[in-house]
Amino acid sequence: MNKQSIYGLTFEQLTAWLIEHGHKKSRASHVWEWLYRKRVTDFSDMIDVNKECSQLLSEHFAIQTLTEHTKQQSADGTIKFLFKLYDGNLIETVLMRHKFGLSVCVTTQVGCNIGCSFCASGLLKKSRDLSSGEIVEQVMNVQHHLDQAGEGDLVSHIVVMGIGEPFDNFTNLVDFLNVVKDQKGLALAARHITVSTSGLADKIYEFTDADLRVNLAVSLHAPNDELRTRIMKINKAIPIEKLMKAIDYYLERTNRRITLEYILLKDVNDQREHAIELSELIGEHRRSLVNVNLIPYNPVDEHSQYQRTDRATVSAFYDTLKKQGVSVSVRLEHGTDIDAACGQLRSKQIKAEAQRSG
Ligand code: SF4
16 A cells, blocks of 8 residues: 655654554654655655654655655746656646746646636546645755755745645645644745635635635636636536625635636627626625636647737736726736646646556
């Protein structure tokens, strides 16, 4: 049987496990420091941790369950990692360099069942959820990569926007967030972490009540049900009205800003009337707490029905929203010279392997 990743334990879970196995509570802090501050990749390197304890840990847990399969580096410093999981599945993780810091985009599931019609990842149905340890390990592997470069760089931001619907893997998502936020370890600021959902309304309520204080982004992509259902079939089950009610609950309870993601698809949802409808949907009462993030579409071979919106139309959409008093931004693109769309590198690799074996 494969050993569980040690990164899957929150500090409280590690403490409880050590106590249950006859060790002092204080050992948890030592182990935690070796994992997240000194960042060893072997239990035997935890030199001031009692040998019996490090041995016991190595018998039950693994530090490395992911292996690097492929890495693509862009001219702008973006690195796309393809990791192989213990069961042979491949996942993508991306490191992006911004002016404000280094951000990692993590994957939460192998494949995705939401089936957004523009998405390369959604073509491959979900085969399983990632464990919390596998999600944390993506961040740790990127951090180990930075450590090896020796420039003292630290991951400062996390976006949970890779392959999968994070709210469809809720418990593991919450454990992951608690590990990376832990002040004794990576100590990522909650305001530097963003979780993006396709709009699972029930989970938005649960997420709000969990009071994790991380940012929330919701993929809206269309201002009305007819269009949204065409682009995202999840809208059939969770129409916009139900989604907006959940968003209102989040806004009222947290008083935090929310991002509405809006992917611009040429001649589909990028016209002036769509911008006006979007601003009406947001309405006066939500305006101060909502930011619309416009995302220029990265065309993928598998979805030839969609093209990229030209710059002038992006600007016009942006201006229309601004004039209506809506806070709006355009997502900066990273890694445009590599397989930039989410899931593109993974699906290419899977196809290549299928061709080789077929
Ligand atoms: S965009 Fe996200 S939620 Fe939609 S199919 Fe792709 S991975 Fe799933």
